[in-house]
Amino acid sequence: MTDLFSDQPTPSTSTPTSTSTSTFPSPTLQAKAATLDLSSLSIYLPLKPYTLLPTPHSGTGVFTTAPLPPSTPLLSTSSLLASTILRAHRREVCAWCLAYDLGRIWPVRPHPPGVFCTEACRAAWEESWTGLGEEEEVKGPRGKDLALASMAAVDTFLARAARRAPEPESQPTGPRPTVEQADDLTSTLDARRTHILRARARAEKWQRDYAVLRTLPEAAPPRNTLAQALNPTTSPDPDVLRFMLNSVLNRAREGAAWDAALERLVGEAVPWRTEGEMHAWAAGVGALLVVLPWEVVGAVDPGLLRRLAGVENWNAFGVRDVGSGFGEGEKGVYDAGGGGDEYLGYGVWPEASYFNHSCAPNVGKRRVGRGWEFWVKDEGRGVGEGEELCISYLGGDEKGLRVEERRERLKQFWGFECACARCVAEARK
Ligand SMILES: [Zn+2]
Numbered sequence: 001m002t003d004l005f006s007d008q009p010t011p012s013t014s015t016p017t018s019t020s021t022s023t024f025p026s027p028t029l030q031a032k033a034a035t036l037d038l039s040s041l042s043i044y045l046p047l048k049p050y051t052l053l054p055t056p057h058s059g060t061g062v063f064t065t066a067p068l069p070p071s072t073p074l075l076s077t078s079s080l081l082a083s084t085i086l087r088a089h090r091r092e093v094c095a096w097c098l099a100y101d102l103g104r105i106w107p108v109r110p111h112p113p114g115v116f117c118t119e120a121c122r123a124a125w126e127e128s129w130t131g132l133g134e135e136e137e138v139k140g141p142r143g144k145d146l147a148l149a150s151m152a153a154v155d156t157f158l159a160r161a162a163r164r165a166p167e168p169e170s171q172p173t174g175p176r177p178t179v180e181q182a183d184d185l186t187s188t189l190d191a192r193r194t195h196i197l198r199a200r201a202r203a204e205k206w207q208r209d210y211a212v213l214r215t216l217p218e219a220a221p222p223r224n225t226l227a228q229a230l231n232p233t234t235s236p237d238p239d240v241l242r243f244m245l246n247s248v249l250n251r252a253r254e255g256a257a258w259d260a261a262l263e264r265l266v267g268e269a270v271p272w273r274t275e276g277e278m279h280a281w282a283a284g285v286g287a288l289l290v291v292l293p294w295e296v297v298g299a300v301d302p303g304l305l306r307r308l309a310g311v312e313n314w315n316a317f318g319v320r321d322v323g324s325g326f327g328e329g330e331k332g333v334y335d336a337g338g339g340g341d342e343y344l345g346y347g348v349w350p351e352a353s354y355f356n357h358s359c360a361p362n363v364g365k366r367r368v369g370r371g372w373e374f375w376v377k378d379e380g381r382g383v384g385e386g387e388e389l390c391i392s393y394l395g396g397d398e399k400g401l402r403v404e405e406r407r408e409r410l411k412q413f414w415g416f417e418c419a420c421a422r423c424v425a426e427a428r429k
Pocket residue numbers: 094095096097098099116117118121
């Protein structure tokens with residue numbers, strides 16, 4: 001599934017493919033992205049030497065407001081919409097600082113979030129959940145206890161699902177869903193959400209005062225709604241489900257700010273390559289509605305989760321082994337088999353998503369713990385005023401590849417025909 005999640009932000013030099021021009025999730029998504037002001041959600045460096053402007057082909061780009069010499073720091077961000085460590089690496093990657101040491105198993109193991117490289121990382125992780133569930137009126141678990149209960153519930157569901165039906169060897173199949181099918185599914189899931197939450201409220205009468213109930217229309221749940229959601233015919237992908245869970249918990253903790261950050265990113269209307277993949281995703285949404293603690297289940301929103309899936313395809317950054325031979329951690333997803341360059345997980349860092357691609361990038365990047373740092377490339381002349389700041393999605397490989405090879409990779413993995421200055425110049429020769 002690695003090719004589903006691009007390692008890089010929104011493709012730079014073409015308009016997105018046909019699916020993205022649909023009305024989902026909001027016809028103004030593209031327009032909003034072109035006029036956004038990130039200052040409200042930013043932890044930019046104090047002097048921000050650039051601004052966000054619309055580009056002819058690729059939505060928003062990052063442009064300098066002054067000449068910048070080599071090595072100028074540009075952005076340091078650890079704001080995450082959502083992230084996950086892949087199942088295969090859960091015992092080897094610190095759940096807080098994302099440290100990885102050639103497959104060594106980290107010592108601090110408070111199941112279920114995974115492992116931590118030190119007690120300090122565990123403490124930071126626990127602290128990060130402060131505020132989760134605080135606004136709920138009925139006393140229940142809060143903060144890290146609520147996060148742990150949510151993760152344990154999902155792990156239990158996944159263990160049950162694995163016992164019931166072994167996972168298919170290959171990706172679910174079928175044609176790519178149409179926008180109408182995706183819209184229909186979203187509506188169905190919205191209705192199911194109402195039914196499931198009402199059924200749960202009946203089962204747990206003492207919880208009737210919860211705020212989430214007031215947001216639901218009156219509706220009688222069909223019989224067995226919960227049982228069906230607990231026993232889907234298609235099993236969710238565990239990695240996808242855990243990514244969704246992380247997004248739900250982050251949203252429950254951060255509220256409207258999380259929604260606003262998601263809304264500013266451009267995504268695909270139909271994030272699934274096959275119908276089977278779409279139904280597996282839907283099964284994951286249904287499972288979250290049934291198994292999550294009541295204090296966070298209100299944050300499960302099918303439309304927003306679909307938008308996140310679309311955004312993730314274009315905006316996710318791969319979490320890789322930064323200690324490997326690829327010092328900048330810049331390898332693309334396409335060569336995940338490359339020696340020593342383990343693909344450990346992925347996340348969406350909204351602020352990092354605005355740098356477009358160039359085959360002659362003027363911005364370097366590297367992951368530092370839970371965050372990313374960007375700077376004007378150390379070699380060369382720096383960047384002039386009004387120039388676009390671009391990273392490379394090709395992770396350094398752009399240096400040695402011919403224009404046809406670069407364009408082929410970018411087309412295959414990010415779906416656009418590269419029209420950067422270097423490609424245009426080389427193609428003319
Ligand atoms: Zn750590």
